[in-house]
Amino acid sequence: MRNSCVPAVEVAGLTQRFGTVLAVDRLNLTIPPGMFYGIVGPNGAGKTTILTAMCGLRRPTAGTVRVAGHDLRTAREAALAQLGVMTDGLSLPERLTAVEVLRYSAGLRGLDGGWRARAGDLLEILGLDAVPRTLIVEYSTGMRKKINLALALLHRPRVLVLDEPFEAIDPVSARSIEQVLKQYVEAGGTVVLSSHIMDFVERNCRRVAVVAGGRVLVEGPVEQVAAGSTLNERFVELVGADPVRTLEWLA
Amino acid sequence: MTRALFALKLRLFRNGSHNERAFSLVAGLILAALVIAGASLSTRGVIHEGWIAVALTVWGGMWLFGPLAQPRHDPSVISREWLRGYPLRQWRLARALSWTELLGVGPLITLACLSSLVVLAAPGGTVAVAAAVAAVVAQLYLLVWAGKTVAALAAWLLQTRVGMTLAAVQTAIMLALSFAGWVPVAAWLLPLLGVGDTTLVIPTAGRLPEPMVDVLAASPTGWGYGAALAARDGAGAGPVLLPLAALLTLGALLQLCWIALTVRVLRRPPRQARARRPAVPGRALSLPFTTPQVAAVVSRELATWLRDPARGVELRSAWLTPLLMALVIAATDWIWALPLVGPAAAVFGAMAAVNTYALDGTAQWQLLTTPGALKADVHGRMAAWALMFGLPSIALAAVLWAATGSPLGGAAVGGAIAAAAAGCAGAPLLALVMPAVGADARDRVYPGQQAGDPTGGQMTIFPVVLLGAILPGVIGGPWWGSVLVAGLLAAIVLGVTPALSVRLLRQRGAGLLEAMAARDTAVLRAATGTRS
Numbered sequence: 099m100r101n102s103c104v105p106a107v108e109v110a111g112l113t114q115r116f117g118t119v120l121a122v123d124r125l126n127l128t129i130p131p132g133m134f135y136g137i138v139g140p141n142g143a144g145k146t147t148i149l150t151a152m153c154g155l156r157r158p159t160a161g162t163v164r165v166a167g168h169d170l171r172t173a174r175e176a177a178l179a180q181l182g183v184m185t186d187g188l189s190l191p192e193r194l195t196a197v198e199v200l201r202y203s204a205g206l207r208g209l210d211g212g213w214r215a216r217a218g219d220l221l222e223i224l225g226l227d228a229v230p231r232t233l234i235v236e237y238s239t240g241m242r243k244k245i246n247l248a249l250a251l252l253h254r255p256r257v258l259v260l261d262e263p264f265e266a267i268d269p270v271s272a273r274s275i276e277q278v279l280k281q282y283v284e285a286g287g288t289v290v291l292s293s294h295i296m297d298f299v300e301r302n303c304r305r306v307a308v309v310a311g312g313r314v315l316v317e318g319p320v321e322q323v324a325a326g327s328t329l330n331e332r333f334v335e336l337v338g339a340d341p342v343r344t345l346e347w348l349a
Numbered sequence: 350m351t352r353a354l355f356a357l358k359l360r361l362f363r364n365g366s367h368n369e370r371a372f373s374l375v376a377g378l379i380l381a382a383l384v385i386a387g388a389s390l391s392t393r394g395v396i397h398e399g400w401i402a403v404a405l406t407v408w409g410g411m412w413l414f415g416p417l418a419q420p421r422h423d424p425s426v427i428s429r430e431w432l433r434g435y436p437l438r439q440w441r442l443a444r445a446l447s448w449t450e451l452l453g454v455g456p457l458i459t460l461a462c463l464s465s466l467v468v469l470a471a472p473g474g475t476v477a478v479a480a481a482v483a484a485v486v487a488q489l490y491l492l493v494w495a496g497k498t499v500a501a502l503a504a505w506l507l508q509t510r511v512g513m514t515l516a517a518v519q520t521a522i523m524l525a526l527s528f529a530g531w532v533p534v535a536a537w538l539l540p541l542l543g544v545g546d547t548t549l550v551i552p553t554a555g556r557l558p559e560p561m562v563d564v565l566a567a568s569p570t571g572w573g574y575g576a577a578l579a580a581r582d583g584a585g586a587g588p589v590l591l592p593l594a595a596l597l598t599l600g601a602l603l604q605l606c607w608i609a610l611t612v613r614v615l616r617r618p619p620r621q622a623r624a625r626r627p628a629v630p631g632r633a634l635s636l637p638f639t640t641p642q643v644a645a646v647v648s649r650e651l652a653t654w655l656r657d658p659a660r661g662v663e664l665r666s667a668w669l670t671p672l673l674m675a676l677v678i679a680a681t682d683w684i685w686a687l688p689l690v691g692p693a694a695a696v697f698g699a700m701a702a703v704n705t706y707a708l709d710g711t712a713q714w715q716l717l718t719t720p721g722a723l724k725a726d727v728h729g730r731m732a733a734w735a736l737m738f739g740l741p742s743i744a745l746a747a748v749l750w751a752a753t754g755s756p757l758g759g760a761a762v763g764g765a766i767a768a769a770a771a772g773c774a775g776a777p778l779l780a781l782v783m784p785a786v787g788a789d790a791r792d793r794v795y796p797g798q799q800a801g802d803p804t805g806g807q808m809t810i811f812p813v814v815l816l817g818a819i820l821p822g823v824i825g826g827p828w829w830g831s832v833l834v835a836g837l838l839a840a841i842v843l844g845v846t847p848a849l850s851v852r853l854l855r856q857r858g859a860g861l862l863e864a865m866a867a868r869d870t871a872v873l874r875a876a877t878g879t880r881s
Contacts, residue, residue, distance in 0.1 A: 155714055155717055176720075178719065178720045183714070187711075187866075188712070188791075189710045189789050191649050191653065191709070191712050192657070192790040192793075194649060194653075198648075198652065202645050202646075202648065203645075204645075206642055206645045206715075206719050208640070208641055208642055208721075235790070235794070249715070
């Protein structure tokens with residue numbers, strides 16, 4: 099039974115320091131369950147650092163992260179059980195095929211036999227069933243995103259944390275991922291993602307946080323954050339963009 | 350362009366890691382100083398000058414076999430991939446790059462070592478010294494280009510499955526000769542050791558045989574030596590100039606060969622992984638006495654051992670080495686020593702598996718975000734190692750004991766049991782303690798790509814597992830005593846170490862992942878230091 103009062107993700111006072119660099123500065127976020135939530139920001143804003151701390155891959159310098167009410171620091175296993183993670187730019191067991199890596203993940207999580215049907219569905223919907231003998235190391239960027247999504251969804255987590263799910267992939271792959279995520283949220287799941295694609299965030303996310311310099315500049319429903327203009331225009335306005343002077347030599 | 354590339358390489362050296370380079374420099378200079386001291390002693394008649402020919406041959410062998418002996422290394426500093434994008438003629442670029450190859454620790458310490466030729470020639474006067482200086486330069490030129498060309502050829506070969514096997518065979522030959530090459534000599538000196546007779550057959554040769562020195566001086570690594578001695582002895586222009594001309598000509602040909610190989614690399618588009626032999630999706634593995642989580646890890650490990658090119662080289666060389674050692678031993682009168690190949694196999698298996706976490710790279714994120722996965726991973730790696738190396742090592746010792754009826758059979762089986770336990774528990778632990786981080790798993794298509802140099806870990810686990818292999822024979826007494834002691838040792842090691850590995854993985858897992866993402870173990874040290 100899912101408690102709708104407990105936030106899907108609750109970040110309080112999250113601070114992450116790398117030596118003298120303050121990457122995330124006392125950040126607070128509360129993400130309700132069943133939410134499609136976007137985190138946007140310029141390069142180096144701290145988005146990946148926030149998501150990495152959110153899924154327990156980095157111990158924060160200070161602050162707490164709770165997933166479905168479980169503190170990642172004190173009840174790590176319970177918190178991780180609620181999470182599905184899709185990373186950007188990290189390896190998988192590279193010498194396995196899609197079926198093998200899903201079987202491996204199911205075994206590692208001790209899932210019951212139902213995972214086979216789910217794996218079959220995910221591979222079919224994401225178009226990975228066409229390459230049953232291809233090793234992960236041979237996958238294109240788009241295929242990698244898809245198998246990562248399949249792995250994140252296989253155990254039916256309550257919260258999906260996705261780092262740049264649409265980075266460097268073709269529109270067809272992006273569409274299939276988008277469709278799966280929509281179905282997941284409609285079924286009550288929570289998606290927290292970072293993205294540079296404002297159009298996608300505007301189209302799908304109900305709430306968005308604009309992050310810069312490790313802090314939340316503005317957070318709220320997408321329409322409210324956009325404040326009458328497009329999210330892209332509002333983002334540039336919030337983050338600030340230096341005017342680009344004319345380069346005479348380009349003429 | 351050469352000047353720009355020189356500046357780039359210097360900058361890369363300055364900004365890169367200095368640990369390995371500093372170690373090589375210090376160790377190389379010490380060895381070079383020993384060769385120079387030897388040359389000085391030979392001029393005073395304390396030792397035979399032929400030993401300098403031996404030393405220079407061994408040094409030259411290091412240039413030739415060094416890069417091949419370590420097939421994981423890509424010796425280039427300036428990335429060829431990066432240079433591909435420039436609109437420059439590849440021949441011109443490769444020629445300019447070739448001169449930057451002279452910049453490095455290897456040429457520097459070799460120059461120091463070869464200066465022993467000047468010491469050798471010094472009694473011949475100024476002209477002899479000048480000729481020796483020329484011989485040093487010419488010999489250095491040849492050695493550098495011989496080594497670089499062999500390395501480039503090895504890198505080219507390592508992109509193919511055949512090359513991978515060749516590299517493993519070559520490594521195995523080197524290791525087998527290193528570890529069992531002394532057996533024929535020992536069998537000659539102590540022919541009846543197997544029956545407990547320690548009568549030593551004393552060899553009569555007190556100094557290096559002249560024909561041997563002549564052969565060494567006639568080989569390309571000895572041409573500089575020959576020229577220096579000819580100059581010292583006033584043998585005339587021919588015996589001095591001929592080897593120098595030969596050194597420069599052969600060196601130039603090898604440099605040309607290296608340039609051609611580099612042009613090939615510069616022309617080739619970035620390589621994508623391709624399935625040469627499509628992988629058949631394996632079936633789920635069901636293992637007795639293991640949880641589904643551990644069985645999943647074992648299944649992943651077995652597939653990875655058979656499919657990952659870097660692990661493939663290690664696996665092949667780890668098994669070929671003891672088999673070649675067995676061949677070497679079988680060719681002597683020391684047949685009774687054959688069962689000892691069993692424990693040796695466990696030792697090589699442990700050395701092969703000492704860097705698995707770094708080879709898997711950032712795939713570790715999956716373990717860190719899955720409940721209970723860290724414990725299953727450590728146990729699964731151990732079980733897979735036992736299946737790939739441990740149990741076969743024990744079986745090998747037992748079969749060779751049965752085949753030879755060796756009096757050391759019991760000690761060998763006991764040694765194999767203890768060594769297998771030490772390797773099984775120690776390899777994952779050292780893989781966590783001393784990860785040699787290289788290119789991430791997703792970026793490694795063939796073993797020639799930088800996969801991290803695990804020499805430190807290998808040199809650490811080697812004495813530990815070797816000790817495990819020796820102890821049952823030393824303290825066990827009769828065969829059943831050896832096996833009993835081995836069983837006890839195995840129980841202790843397998844009972845204590847896995848918990849330590851799991852604890853370490855929990856503590857250092859996030860730092861390890863960060864280090865692998867950054868491809869820098871300094872990140873791990875910094876993370877550990879901050880936390881402690």
